[in-house]
Amino acid sequence: MDRSGGQALRVLAQFVAGPLVRERLRPHRDWLDVRFCAESDDATFQAELPEAQVLWHVLRPLSASDIERATRLQLIHKLGAGVNTIALDAAAARAIAVANMPGANAPSVAESALLLMLAAMRRLPQLDRATRAGHGWPTDPAPTEQVRDLGACTVGLVGYGNIARTLERILQAIGATVLHTSTRDDGSPAWRPWPDLLTDCDVVSLHLPLTPTTERLLDRAALDRMRPGAVLVNTARGGLVDESALVDALRAGRLGAAGLDVFAVEPVSPDNPLLTLPNVVLTPHVAWQTADTFGRYLDRAVDNCRRLRDGAPLADLVGPGAHG
Incomplete structure (x- = not known):
């Protein structure tokens, strides 16, 4: 059944499209009407929302009041995996399907986590600034005494989904010992309970969704359990970490460094003390x-739009209405 009534399916995409995205969507223009909106452009978002049948959601929080205004909305498709920015109960109450894209971003996020590990451990920002300033050969003995080869370290992965498993293979290829923790003992020799993983690892990398259970999982007590001089990497969600406690640990030197792609409040505030460390x-x-990730996102998003148009079962449903 064609649920679009013969009209082009109206999609509101919460991102600015470049030429590659537009070219990739060109073959579908006869049945897919995609309107683009920067996440910071709330005026355009609110103007387009009432006509949208599908929302391609990125990071801007989608509230219950937003969903109430979206009177034609049938599908919210998260471009990514984490759906903590979507008012899932409100969507379920309106019988609006919510889907995500598990694993689509795993290669990119795993590589970014590796990048942050190496950049933090090897003091890349400081060395870059010093080199640009013409400071010559470094005289600080700390790199020789403190900087490690990542391949000589033990890395702990908190969460063990698609991204963590992809990162694990990369880390093992360069010689690192990799441990992981998840909600239960999975029988692997590399599994550790959460408290033990913190004390056993030189690097801890977060790969969990943000839920009421995981919020501020890495609190002051957990940070205190980490090895002196350890490195924290977070490419998951900022709310997993008590940022105030993290700032204190980094300032005091209890942690050696951190590599962060996410923050408790986003976009990150200019007065966040993490920016000064x-x-x-x-x-x-x-x-x-x-x-590459955006290509995978678009392929899945278009596929689910086609399913919606044809009345076929939607892929990768999540939330309270996933089985309804």
């Missing part, structure tokens, strides 16, 4: 953002 490497929630 020399032992922190920062990126603005772009670990997933590559042409």
